[in-house]
Amino acid sequence: MADLKKYQVTEARIIKMENLCGTIYDVTVENEYLAQASRCGQFVHIDCGEQFVLRRPISICEVTDSGIRFIFDVRGKGTKVLSEKQVGDTLDILGPLGNGFTPSDKKSLLLGGGIGVYPLFELAKQTKTCDVALGFRSKDLVTLEDEFKKQCDNLYIATDDGSYGFHGNALQAVKEKLESGAYEAVYACGPLPMLKALKTITDNLGIFCEISMEERMGCGIGACLCCNIKVEDDGEEGFKHLHVCKDGPVFNAKEVQF
Ligand SMILES: Cc1cc2nc3c(=O)[nH]c(=O)nc-3n(C[C@H](O)[C@H](O)[C@H](O)COP(=O)(O)OP(=O)(O)OC[C@H]3O[C@@H](n4cnc5c(N)ncnc54)[C@H](O)[C@@H]3O)c2cc1C
Structure with missing residues (x-):
């Protein structure tokens, strides 16, 4: 059962709204609570308007002095309405939600594909020594x-x-x-086939790997069971279900069953 007391809804004012390319938007909002409470790899659940029953989950791209930054692609009706917001408008935000990445002092690799690139930026800022590999569909979509x-x-x-x-x-x-063994820790967010292939490699190498799973999501607080994934378990069945919203979105790749 979700512990509702630990979830905070907050109003945040848009102080920057930029169309980076195509349907990709870069938004910075001002809110002291979000600035203080947010960590890399967490996400926020945004109310896109009265016409939508469900909020939309968007990752925190950067934690700024006065708030957070997030970058999103217009995929459907909710994100379309979000893209029409203006500087000065206020957003109703639930969050920060989820567990976030565990930054390391070790030589790390950060791997992002598509919209999975954006949650890695704050992590890159907090990682002592890292290489970053980013994948996009084409040159015109290369961002950051x-x-x-x-x-x-x-x-x-x-x-x-x-x-x-x-x-x-x-x-x-x-x-x-x-x-070749160049890295001791790997962090990734992106399409499932890429995460699955990465897990095979890092399992074989026996190195630490965290992956962020951006599953289709409903409530965002572990109440609706929409975003469950299978992870290893010692029990009879060999697996159990966890919620991406409450137990993730970041998981140790070793434990995830694709
Ligand atoms: C933890 C997490 C972090 C995310 N971070 C980002 C980000 O940083 N940038 C970004 O562009 N997108 C991100 N996404 C995907 C984003 O949430 C969806 O693209 C968005 O919800 C689509 O909403 P829509 O109304 O435009 O589309 P619609 O298809 O009209 O949405 C219908 C419903 O399905 C849900 N839904 C649709 N696609 C997804 C999806 N891929 N993941 C989860 N729920 C979905 C919506 O939330 C909504 O409830 C993230 C998803 C998750 C789960």
């Missing part, structure tokens, strides 16, 4: 390249159509280096 470059030792960009950087996905771009 210069910002990530400042936070890491090496930045690898991959595009599905080969129009910029490595031709393929982010994991393929660094697979050889990863398999």
Whole structure:
């Protein structure tokens, strides 16, 4: 049962709203509570308007001095309405929610694909020494390249159509280096096939790997069972179900059953 006392709804004022490219929007909101309580890898649940029963989950991209920044792609009706908000408007936000990443002092690899790139930015800022590999569909969708470059030792960009950087996905771009034992910790967010392939590699190497699972989500507080995933369990069945919203979205890759 969800412990409702630990969830906070807050009003946050939009102080920056920028269309980065195509249907990708970069938003910064001002709210002292969010600035203080938010950690890398957590997400917020945003009320996009009265017409929507459910809030929309969006990852925290950066924790700023006065609030948080998030970046989203317009995928359906909720995010379309969100993209029409203006600087000065107020958003009704539930959060921060979820557990977040565990930053490491060890040489790390951060791996992001598509909208999975954005939750890695605050993590990159907090990681002592890391390489970052980011995958996008095509060159026109490459975002945050210069910002990530400042936070890491090496930045690898991959595009599905080969129009910029490595031709393929982010994991393929660094697979050889990863398999050579260059990293002691890996963090990833992106399409399930990429996370699944990554888990096979990091399981074989026996290295620490955290993955953020952006499953379809309903309530965001563990009450509706919409976003459950299978994880390893010592019991008879060998697995149990956990909620992405309450127990995640970040999981140890070793435990996740795809
Ligand atoms: C933990 C988490 C973090 C996320 N972070 C980001 C982010 O940083 N940037 C970003 O662009 N997107 C992110 N997403 C995906 C984003 O939540 C969906 O694209 C968005 O909810 C779509 O809403 P919609 O009304 O536009 O689309 P619709 O398809 O009209 O939505 C209908 C319903 O399905 C749910 N839904 C649809 N697609 C998804 C999805 N992929 N994941 C979860 N719920 C979905 C919606 O929340 C809504 O309840 C995240 C999802 C999760 C679970």
